[in-house]
Amino acid sequence: MTATEYKSYMTDKIGPLPFCAGCGHTTLIHALDKALVKLQPDPKNVVIVTDIGCIGLSDRYFTTNAFHGLHGRSITYACGLKLAKPELTVIALMGDGAAGIGGTHFLNVARRNIGITLLIGNNFNYGMTGGQHSVTTPSGGITSTTPWGNPEGPMDLCGTAAAAGGAWVYRTTSFDKDLPDIIAQAIEQPGYAFVDVWELCTAYYMPRNKLRKQELFELMESYGFKTGLVADKPRLEYSDNYRQAYEAGKGVLKPRILIEPKFDNKVDHQTGIIIAGSAGQKIKSAATLFAEGGIFAGLKAAQKDDYPITVQTGHSVAEIILSPERIDYTGIESPEYFVLISEDGLKRTRAKIASLPETCILYADNDIELPETKAQIRRIPFKDLAKEAGKLSLSTAAIALMLADSELYPIEAFETAISTFQSPKIAEINIKAVSAGVKATSESTTAG
Amino acid sequence: MGFEFIEGNEAIARGAIAAGCDFYASYPITPASSILHFMNEHVPEAGGLVIQAEDEIASMGFCLGASMAGRKVLTATSGPGISLYSENIGLAIMGETPLVIVNIQRQGPATGSATKGAEGDIQFTRWVTSGGLPVIALSPATVEEAYKLTYIAFNFSEWLRTPVFIMGSKETGVTKEAADLESIELPPRIDRKRVKSGLDEYLPHQFDSIEEVPAFSEFGGEYIARYTTSTHDKTAYLVTKPDVIQHMLDHYAAKIDSAVDELSLYKADYQDGADTLVISYGITSRSVEVAIRKAREQGRKISSLVLQTLWPVPEKVIKAAMNGIKKIVVPEMNMGQYLIEIERLAPPGIDIVPVLKMNTTLVTPDEIINEGGLL
Numbered sequence: 132m133t134a135t136e137y138k139s140y141m142t143d144k145i146g147p148l149p150f151c152a153g154c155g156h157t158t159l160i161h162a163l164d165k166a167l168v169k170l171q172p173d174p175k176n177v178v179i180v181t182d183i184g185c186i187g188l189s190d191r192y193f194t195t196n197a198f199h200g201l202h203g204r205s206i207t208y209a210c211g212l213k214l215a216k217p218e219l220t221v222i223a224l225m226g227d228g229a230a231g232i233g234g235t236h237f238l239n240v241a242r243r244n245i246g247i248t249l250l251i252g253n254n255f256n257y258g259m260t261g262g263q264h265s266v267t268t269p270s271g272g273i274t275s276t277t278p279w280g281n282p283e284g285p286m287d288l289c290g291t292a293a294a295a296g297g298a299w300v301y302r303t304t305s306f307d308k309d310l311p312d313i314i315a316q317a318i319e320q321p322g323y324a325f326v327d328v329w330e331l332c333t334a335y336y337m338p339r340n341k342l343r344k345q346e347l348f349e350l351m352e353s354y355g356f357k358t359g360l361v362a363d364k365p366r367l368e369y370s371d372n373y374r375q376a377y378e379a380g381k382g383v384l385k386p387r388i389l390i391e392p393k394f395d396n397k398v399d400h401q402t403g404i405i406i407a408g409s410a411g412q413k414i415k416s417a418a419t420l421f422a423e424g425g426i427f428a429g430l431k432a433a434q435k436d437d438y439p440i441t442v443q444t445g446h447s448v449a450e451i452i453l454s455p456e457r458i459d460y461t462g463i464e465s466p467e468y469f470v471l472i473s474e475d476g477l478k479r480t481r482a483k484i485a486s487l488p489e490t491c492i493l494y495a496d497n498d499i500e501l502p503e504t505k506a507q508i509r510r511i512p513f514k515d516l517a518k519e520a521g522k523l524s525l526s527t528a529a530i531a532l533m534l535a536d537s538e539l540y541p542i543e544a545f546e547t548a549i550s551t552f553q554s555p556k557i558a559e560i561n562i563k564a565v566s567a568g569v570k571a572t573s574e575s576t577t578a579g
Numbered sequence: 580m581g582f583e584f585i586e587g588n589e590a591i592a593r594g595a596i597a598a599g600c601d602f603y604a605s606y607p608i609t610p611a612s613s614i615l616h617f618m619n620e621h622v623p624e625a626g627g628l629v630i631q632a633e634d635e636i637a638s639m640g641f642c643l644g645a646s647m648a649g650r651k652v653l654t655a656t657s658g659p660g661i662s663l664y665s666e667n668i669g670l671a672i673m674g675e676t677p678l679v680i681v682n683i684q685r686q687g688p689a690t691g692s693a694t695k696g697a698e699g700d701i702q703f704t705r706w707v708t709s710g711g712l713p714v715i716a717l718s719p720a721t722v723e724e725a726y727k728l729t730y731i732a733f734n735f736s737e738w739l740r741t742p743v744f745i746m747g748s749k750e751t752g753v754t755k756e757a758a759d760l761e762s763i764e765l766p767p768r769i770d771r772k773r774v775k776s777g778l779d780e781y782l783p784h785q786f787d788s789i790e791e792v793p794a795f796s797e798f799g800g801e802y803i804a805r806y807t808t809s810t811h812d813k814t815a816y817l818v819t820k821p822d823v824i825q826h827m828l829d830h831y832a833a834k835i836d837s838a839v840d841e842l843s844l845y846k847a848d849y850q851d852g853a854d855t856l857v858i859s860y861g862i863t864s865r866s867v868e869v870a871i872r873k874a875r876e877q878g879r880k881i882s883s884l885v886l887q888t889l890w891p892v893p894e895k896v897i898k899a900a901m902n903g904i905k906k907i908v909v910p911e912m913n914m915g916q917y918l919i920e921i922e923r924l925a926p927p928g929i930d931i932v933p934v935l936k937m938n939t940t941l942v943t944p945d946e947i948i949n950e951g952g953l954l
């Protein structure tokens with residue numbers, strides 16, 4: 132047998148623990164020390180994480196690493212440390228008050244199965260701030276904030292943690308002789324482990340409610356909550372699971388393709404183009420290819436998209452700027468080309484269309500009733516074009532039509548963008564749509 | 580040379596990865612979410628970890644824990660998220676925690692026009708935590724600057740062991756532009772100074788002169804490490820002595836204040852004989868560019884100062900730019916925030932003309948020309 136290397140993980144350099152006489156936190160902290168002594172980890176690999184509350188005064192009495200953070204957030208720091216260095220033993224110590232304010236962390240750490248050990252010194256009230264009620268204060272309990280008896284009901288921390296998927300959950304009291312062993316077991320769990328330790332706050336909850344050891348046991352019994360081992364369902368710890376999921380699911384990342392300009396263009400000033408249509412018409416991606424075509428043609432480009440939060444409904448509007456020079460201002464006050472494919476697009480851009488200048492060419496679907504506008508209107512049978520190009524390629528065809536008509540840059544540059552950035556299958560369909568668009572250009576009519 | 584057609588948010592993510600970022604946590608929010616998406620795709624590949632937290636408070640908690648365990652850490656949100664970050668931002672400053680925080684600003688306050696642009700969190704960021712301690716904040720105007728300034732933000736953050744903000748906006752974050760990231764020259768990478776090996780003990784906040792940045796030892800490293808949200812001395816143990824507390828607060832301020840020259844990034848376009856100066860930053864600086872070009876074409880002499888560093892205020896630079904100037908135009912996408920700094924720094928007698936707008940649309944070049952009286 133080898134000699135025990137660490138006889139304690141606590142220091143007496145700063146005096147005894149600061150808690151009131153009889154406070155359950157003292158027992159819990161010493162039990163944690165004994166658990167560590169039992170397990171003999173290197174203190175450099177152990178982090179005690181605490182937050183605000185009487186219990187949070189304890190981390191500095193340990194000779195391990197210590198991280199003392201904001202009220203109710205110790206779980207989050209503990210998770211950050213554990214995720215960054217899974218080999219660390221990370222123990223978060225907090226109060227029932229902290230479990231309340233940090234309720235979402237309390238749920239999510241259990242659900243995620245991040246391998247920290249969570250110890251809650253559950254004394255049914257906020258000790259540090261003067262004995263206010265907490266999420267675990269019993270019904271009828273007297274506290275500073277429930278002077279007539281607590282009208283709220285207590286939360287079953289263990290049941291909640293177990294319901295959230297907590298892999299290892301244990302309920303006991305600070306009077307439990309086995310507490311050090313229970314904590315040691317919790318620390319040994321590779322995944323999430325939580326021990327709910329019911330305690331006496333001798334300054335507030337105990338005197339106000341005549342809650343002594345015997346009454347504490349009776350209380351536990353009266354609730355009908357499960358005690359002892361509440362959940363024991365080990366599963367893969369988060370970091371291991373993360374790696375496994377990543378390895379199994381990782382796709383091959385698309386190689387980064389750089390655009391090297393190789394075509395000419397006829398754009399001699401910053402030019403704004405707007406494409407307006409409906410969700411599902413692939414306006415955004417077609418507009419990106421159009422901009423990329425422009426870059427292939429030696430232009431600078433910018434694109435903004437406008438679509439509702441509910442992306443599969445309503446309008447989809449893309450604003451593209453092409454320019455021979457660096458683009459500074461990215462707004463489009465006076466678009467020079469406007470492609471209006473559907474009613475949804477009109478609904479969103481009606482005011483813009485009404486204020487288009489006479490220099491703007493507006494390619495509008497045959498059937499759309501337009502507001503009064505100075506723009507030069509070209510009526511296009513977009514529905515026929517959709518039949519020819521395919522519904523999903525209509526916006527590509529419409530852009531090709533506008534491009535062939537405006538001659539901003541060569542059609543080949545647009546086709547190059549399509550074949551460079553789209554999968555061969557989709558590219559083939561879209562290149563056909565480009566031809567359909569170009570063909571329709573010559574057939575389009577100018578409205579009088 | 581070659582171009583990619585990408586949005587500013589992607590450039591931010593790639594700037595972070597170029598700086599060695601290997602931990603990212605955030606909570607989704609428009610218009611910052613695409614940073615989370617991009618990091619999710621690219622960080623695990625290099626052995627790092629990305630987690631979508633349950634809320635913004637947890638995002639910051641994860642980041643602080645990971646940074647103190649030695650990771651290079653990024654988080655990104657928008658104004659509403661910064662509200663939830665704020666208590667932990669104070670902690671990051673106190674704990675001398677390197678961390679880069681991206682704010683892709685959107686129109687507010689509250690939910691505001693959630694998908695629309697503004698640059699309204701400028702003073703909020705400056706005063707985000709108690710006590711008035713200085714912060715560092717950089718403001719990119721283009722996709723390429725988003726890349727470079729994020730990389731530099733990591734350098735500043737590692738060097739000074741403090742959180743650094745990237746003040747993005749919807750307008751630079753989710754607008755796609757042609758960018759040539761590979762040809763951008765980046766300064767040498769800075770990693771936090773590590774404490775010497777073989778000491779008896781590690782003191783997390785050890786400094787001799789007040790502006791000195793303490794050497795770092797990570798949790799789980801060679802030494803026992805400590806970290807605390809409470810007032811503390813160099814050992815990171817709680818203290819209540821007023822002089823020790825003040826000394827530590829002075830230290831947080833001094834390390835940033837003394838670095839202001841190195842932290843001051845800006846673009847100056849001064850014209851001899853100009854009596855008008857436009858001071859701008861972020862997306863609005865690009866409208867200024869056009870406005871000034873137009874005004875100069877009409878024979879007007881106008882100078883422009885574009886600030887890439889907003890905090891700490893590059894006072895020397897701003898004061899020097901004000902030399903011989905009679906009028907300063909300050910356009911902003913908010914109700915007048917950096918304006919306060921300009922008013923504070925301008926000598927008496929200078930005419931200060933704000934051009935302010937927070938209606939979701941860009942400040943236009945014509946608005947700057949007309950309201951600013953540039954012609």
Ligand SMILES: Cc1ncc(C[n+]2csc(CCOP(=O)(O)OP(=O)(O)O)c2C)c(N)n1
Pocket residue numbers: 183184185186187202225226227228229230252254256257258259260265
């Ligand atoms: C954000 C925030 N809200 C409120 C407080 C005040 N506060 C400090 S401790 C505490 C309650 C602590 O109760 P508990 O977690 O049960 O610990 P105990 O003192 O009982 O050990 C509160 C409300 C705070 N520090 N921070």
Ligand code: SF4
Pocket residue numbers: 149150151153154155156185186254258259331332333334335
């Ligand atoms: S106030 Fe209550 S919880 Fe705090 S130390 Fe005293 S007995 Fe313990």
Ligand SMILES: [Mg+2]
Pocket residue numbers: 184226227228252253254255256257258265
């Ligand atoms: Mg309590």
